[in-house]
Amino acid sequence: MTEDQRGPANLTEFVRVRGTELRRYGFVLTGDLDEGNDLVQEALIRLSDAWPRVRSKDDPEGFVRVTMVRLHISRWRRRRRERLVAVVPDTAISDADIERLNGDPGLWRMLATLPPRQRAVLVLRYYEDLADEDIAGRIGVSRNTVRSLAARGLAKLRTQTFDAVHDLGSV
Structure with a gap:
């Protein structure tokens, strides 16, 4: 080579x-x-x-x-x-x-509201397309912690999205 x-x-x-x-x-x-x-x-x-x-x-x-x-x-x-x-x-x-490149600045604003570890897990999972085992190795936690952080981060994003849609409907 x-x-x-x-x-x-x-x-x-x-x-x-x-x-x-x-x-x-x-x-x-x-x-x-x-x-x-x-x-x-x-x-x-x-x-x-x-x-x-x-x-x-x-x-x-x-x-x-x-x-x-x-x-x-x-x-x-x-x-x-x-x-x-x-x-x-x-x-x-x-x-x-x-x-x-990513089209939706609202998504990045919502990600910015997450705690750093939740944001890091979601970025590594969806932006870097890494498996839970790889994420766990990179950030030094167990695979179950990665799953827990991802679930909590996604739940918060879902709540924010629901609230934003609900606010639009009441205007």
């Missing part, structure tokens, strides 16, 4: 080729463009330390994505409590590429 067939020869080339997709993944995972960019940056820093080992296994993107999920969950664990702010931030989606 030649070097070109194995993938990018250096970290700079990898970031140039996959950077935009990793930013989208960070946004979908966190529900916040800036926080998603921070995840990408931190994961790429860790990738730079491990580049020779990761590149030889031909899966730098998998390494970065798993690192992003783990970093996201670690951050969530550190910030379990809500932080009160003087002004509520605008939660509208600003990444036009995601809106174009």
Whole structure:
């Protein structure tokens, strides 16, 4: 196998080729463009330390994505409590590429209301199309916890959808 067939020869080339997709993944995972960019940056820093080992296994993107999920969950664990702010931030989606690719910005706004672990499970299940076992391995929980988080997240999304439709009917 030649070097070109194995993938990018250096970290700079990898970031140039996959950077935009990793930013989208960070946004979908966190529900916040800036926080998603921070995840990408931190994961790429860790990738730079491990580049020779990761590149030889031909899966730098998998390494970065798993690192992003783990970093996201670690951050969530550190910030379990809500932080009160003087002004509520605008939660509208600003990444036009995601809106174009996925069509329904309302879906992303609804996902942003979920707790981070529920959102991560749903993103990995439906956006990444991973099986429960793979999700459990990526986020470090049991398969049953993945199923429970997915069920609770979907139930909350269903409730939000029902409420939104009901509100439209009463206008």
